[in-house]
Amino acid sequence: MDDAAERTGYRRSAGSPRGQARRLELLASVTDDLAANGLVDFSLRRAAKAAGTTHKVLLYHFASAEDLLAQAVFALRERRIANALAAMADGGGQHTLAGRVGVAWRTLRDEEPGLRRVLDQAVGLTMYDPERYAELGRGSTLQYLELLVSFCPQRWSADRKREVAQLVLATLRGFVVHRLTSDDPGGAEAGFAALARALEREEAVGD
Template sequence: MVDVSADQGPAARTGYRRSAGTPRGEARRRELLERVTEDLATNGLVDFSLRRAARAAGATHKVLLYHFDSADDLLLQAVLRLRDRRIDNAMIAASREPDSRTLASRVRSLWPVLTGEGSRTLDQAIGLAMYDPERYAELGRGASQQYLPSLLALCPEHWDGRRKLEVSEMILAVLRGFLVDHRTSGDTEGITAGFEALIRALEREEAAGP
């Protein structure tokens, strides 16, 4: 699925140093990452390699290994960048929801964003973490670490921390399941029914009071 194994050696053999620490180096690193991220958003993770990333970035693989630890590091950073974009767009959508006072309405507004730009790549990233957890576990762990703070922020302010965390974990797990189903089964009717059940569960949770 992702061919980066052949690209791991050069960094170790030649000792390319990272560019972190200088404004110019950081600016160049961000530029390269943005270009690779755009390629992933458009073309997904299938057949991703350092050479493909170099073509997308308009650079050589040696340049990329100067700015990133390895091909896996570049892949991880690009996936994190895509998730940041999706989270930003989701929070904007939640704030624009006409009835944004309730958690249920906020969560309802997330679905179009979760299945929008870059969703195929991010779903593939979770699949990669499941396929090869020893190598790509951070792709899965990173998802929870990135999404949970935003879900916690959507919960009612008067809830205590434990309740917010429990409900947020439930939302994350259920939506992740729906996204996998959306990508693999195409059962739109079943996903819609399940999503509406989630919304009703959140409405009951809020109605239960503090």
């Protein structure tokens, strides 16, 4: 079979149910490798080794190395969000904005080091090379904002929910950076206590 026919065959099969299943299987293997080893030296060849295939096969299923990386990081952020929601359920549920954000913060603060490391590295890549890795940053904001908007009181307008969600997201990101760069471990906790009080006051305000 010549190269053109091989490429056509792969691309046709990639859209089939079997091809989609194979794509998800590859993505899961690459995602697990990132969680275990970080993404500092991420490459298609490393990803292919983790998935037990070749880099050419990965490129039949994913548009590029950046596409594969973005989708694997998306899956890891979904894992982080699922952990927060599970913690909320285990705690009997939280019925205030401050309470829900508190659970999310504690989950983020105490999560497994490998997950935290790779997601911190993804943010670093976005800042280091925004042209190449802009999608990592945009994807992060969209995923987390959706969760934080869902924490807001139902009676609030869509604009108000988004404004408060933006505030919470930016503040929590700042706390994460503070924990990584400061020798004051209590600083982020003190800051979060102030954020929680502000959210309680915001929720007490009428529409």
